[in-house]
Amino acid sequence: MKQQAGQASTEGKQERFVYQDDTLIDKKFDWKQIRRLATYMKPYAKQLLPIIIIMMIVGTLAKLIYPLIVSYTIDNALEKHDLKLLIWMVAILFITYIVQWIANTLKIKYTNIIGNNIIYDLRHHLFSHIQSLSFRFYDTRPAGSILVRITNYVNSLQDLFANGVVNLMIDIVQLIGIVIILLTLNFKLGLAIICTVPIMFFVSTNLRKHIRLAWQLVNIKQSRLNSHLNESIQGMRVTQAYTQEQENMKFFYEMNSDNRKTWRKAVKLNNMFNPIIEITGAIGYCILFWYGSHLIGLDEMSVGDLVAFSSFIAFFWDPINRIGQMYTQLLLAMASAERIFEFIDEQPVVDEKDDAIELPTIKGDIKLDNVVFEYEKDRPALRAVSLDVKSGQSIALVGHTGSGKSTIINLICRFYDVVGGSVRVDGHDIRDITINSLRSQIGIVLQDTFIFSGTIKSNIAFGRPTATDEEIIEAAKAVHAHEFIMSLPDGYETEVEERGSVLSMGQRQLLSFARALLANPRILILDEATASIDTETELKIQEALKTLLKGRTSFIVAHRLSTIRHADKIVVLDHGRKMEEGSHDELIKHQGIYYGLIQSQYRFLEM
Numbered sequence: 001m002k003q004q005a006g007q008a009s010t011e012g013k014q015e016r017f018v019y020q021d022d023t024l025i026d027k028k029f030d031w032k033q034i035r036r037l038a039t040y041m042k043p044y045a046k047q048l049l050p051i052i053i054i055m056m057i058v059g060t061l062a063k064l065i066y067p068l069i070v071s072y073t074i075d076n077a078l079e080k081h082d083l084k085l086l087i088w089m090v091a092i093l094f095i096t097y098i099v100q101w102i103a104n105t106l107k108i109k110y111t112n113i114i115g116n117n118i119i120y121d122l123r124h125h126l127f128s129h130i131q132s133l134s135f136r137f138y139d140t141r142p143a144g145s146i147l148v149r150i151t152n153y154v155n156s157l158q159d160l161f162a163n164g165v166v167n168l169m170i171d172i173v174q175l176i177g178i179v180i181i182l183l184t185l186n187f188k189l190g191l192a193i194i195c196t197v198p199i200m201f202f203v204s205t206n207l208r209k210h211i212r213l214a215w216q217l218v219n220i221k222q223s224r225l226n227s228h229l230n231e232s233i234q235g236m237r238v239t240q241a242y243t244q245e246q247e248n249m250k251f252f253y254e255m256n257s258d259n260r261k262t263w264r265k266a267v268k269l270n271n272m273f274n275p276i277i278e279i280t281g282a283i284g285y286c287i288l289f290w291y292g293s294h295l296i297g298l299d300e301m302s303v304g305d306l307v308a309f310s311s312f313i314a315f316f317w318d319p320i321n322r323i324g325q326m327y328t329q330l331l332l333a334m335a336s337a338e339r340i341f342e343f344i345d346e347q348p349v350v351d352e353k354d355d356a357i358e359l360p361t362i363k364g365d366i367k368l369d370n371v372v373f374e375y376e377k378d379r380p381a382l383r384a385v386s387l388d389v390k391s392g393q394s395i396a397l398v399g400h401t402g403s404g405k406s407t408i409i410n411l412i413c414r415f416y417d418v419v420g421g422s423v424r425v426d427g428h429d430i431r432d433i434t435i436n437s438l439r440s441q442i443g444i445v446l447q448d449t450f451i452f453s454g455t456i457k458s459n460i461a462f463g464r465p466t467a468t469d470e471e472i473i474e475a476a477k478a479v480h481a482h483e484f485i486m487s488l489p490d491g492y493e494t495e496v497e498e499r500g501s502v503l504s505m506g507q508r509q510l511l512s513f514a515r516a517l518l519a520n521p522r523i524l525i526l527d528e529a530t531a532s533i534d535t536e537t538e539l540k541i542q543e544a545l546k547t548l549l550k551g552r553t554s555f556i557v558a559h560r561l562s563t564i565r566h567a568d569k570i571v572v573l574d575h576g577r578k579m580e581e582g583s584h585d586e587l588i589k590h591q592g593i594y595y596g597l598i599q600s601q602y603r604f605l606e607m
């Protein structure tokens with residue numbers, strides 16, 4: 001059953017900060033998920049599990065022997081005033097403690113090793129899998145929700161593997177051991193006490209169910225708050241520019257108060273748990289002392305047995321309580337596992353054929369043959385577009401916003417698969433070749449140049465990490481980036497933060513040119529920045545472009561007239577259709593859409 005978690009109380013406000021991804025999951029126990037999780041344990045099972053099980057049995061036995069030793073000591077050493085026996089018994093008691101301590105220490109050590117390894121493997125698997133997923137996957141999910149699955153849900157499994165599973169086994173072994181001992185010590189009294197178990201278990205699991213749901217709600221509210229924080233920080237510049245701080249604060253205040261309210265409710269429920277469990281435990285003790293005294297009066301039981309019984313009862317409630325708790329933990333883990341596996345089961349829409357071939361070093365001929373594409377059903381983004389591009393040619397893609405320019409680029413890189421027609425590189429349909437061998441020969445320079453946190457040097461070498469310092473500097477020089485890099489405090493070693501916000505737009509562009517040049521791809525794709533930059537940088541960028549494009553097949557989503565003019569071929573798109581194709585002069589002469597575009601949109605860019 002899936003319930004929609006309570007919405008943050010932002011009704012009546014603008015529809016902002018709406019995070020609907022998380023839902024409360026209240027499911028029945030599902031062995032399928034547990035079995036699937038258990039497969040992650042397999043690599044370690046042979047090696048470490050036997051040690052853990054041995055330690056678990058030894059530790060539990062040592063723990064259970066202790067009340068029996070006390071009982072034996074009371075009935076034999078104390079009642080008969082046997083000092084020698086008493087000393088022996090104390091020594092045995094001491095040894096039992098030591099054995100129990102060693103067994104427990106080793107058990108904790110090895111379970112932690114297994115637990116951490118499993119979580120490591122799971123995170124690794126999940127991350128490498130989502131890296132292989134196609135753009136479509138990212139189109140339909142907010143980054144925050146992906147992040148939460150890799151961090152929070154995997155973390156929630158950590159407890160289960162680090163302690164839960166082994167503790168559950170210990171508790172079950174302990175419980176069986178205690179039941180046998182109680183019934184052996186005194187069958188009637190043992191039975192009377194065991195009768196309270198179902199009540200205890202019922203109260204424990206029922207209350208825990210409510211507590212679990214309350215904590216899940218707390219987690220959901222918290223992850224919403226985190227998503228809001230993430231979005232607010234990312235969008236801080238826009239917020240400040242539009243002076244929306246107060247409005248933002250209101251959203252935050254509401255989410256924060258909502259979070260506190262939910263948390264308080266969970267804590268209140270939580271606090272009810274122990275008293276209720278203690279009351280049920282107290283009923284057990286009352287039965288023990290009342291019925292136990294009666295049995296001693298009838299000579300059916302010794303005082304030592306009664307003392308042993310009272311120790312065992314304490315040992316008895318603990319595992320029952322913990323098994324209830326464990327059941328809750330398992331249900332939570334199942335819910336987390338289900339969400340994690342949902343991602344792991346997600347198949348890349350753009351998939352490689354089993355017999356996909358490695359593309360050899362290409363010349364760079366590209367052919368689009370009647371390409372049809374839609375991101376969403378019945379909303380075509382490209383309608384039967386054909387293009388024939390020879391190696392070394394530069395193509396400028398122009399057209400109004402939403403006309404399909406970026407879509408052509410997405411299809412050439414095979415970020416999406418065509419719905420109809422085909423894209424061919426050097427005569428190969430790109431669906432028949434490995435994705436890696438295709439993309440490794442394509443260089444992409446996007447408008448929003450992504451700068452990773454690290455040094456300038458590592459950012460240039462992003463596409464070819466093995467490049468030498470000389471090669472990096474040479475690439476930077478070729479695109480005229482060397483000069484500004486040398487003016488930075490630490491030159492090529494200057495640290496830039498994520499997204500490179502300390503660099504200007506033009507500097508980021510030059511850096512990304514250097515990155516592309518160093519990678520030396522046969523095909524270059526360039527989404528030209530729309531923002532106007534100063535004339536000096538503009539000139540530098542034009543110079544850099546010439547170097548970058550030389551000898552490569554290139555597609556440029558072009559905004560600058562200077563770039564368009566120098567292109568070998570201009571392709572004009574409109575509503576997903578190729579409307580015109582030709583050189584600048586040809587198209588101007590034709591006086592069609594391109595002519596109109598130049599007249600209106602690009603006039604002010606003329607240099």
Ligand SMILES: Nc1ncnc2c1ncn2[C@@H]1O[C@H](COP(=O)(O)OP(=O)(O)OP(=O)(O)O)[C@@H](O)[C@H]1O
Binds near residue numbers: 139376400401405407
């Ligand atoms: N990820 C997506 N999911 C759904 N629809 C999309 C997606 N990306 C683009 N579209 C739609 O596909 C059409 C073509 O978009 P595309 O990005 O190719 O246009 P464009 O010419 O590059 O525009 P711009 O110049 O504004 O970047 C548009 O109608 C757009 O709304």
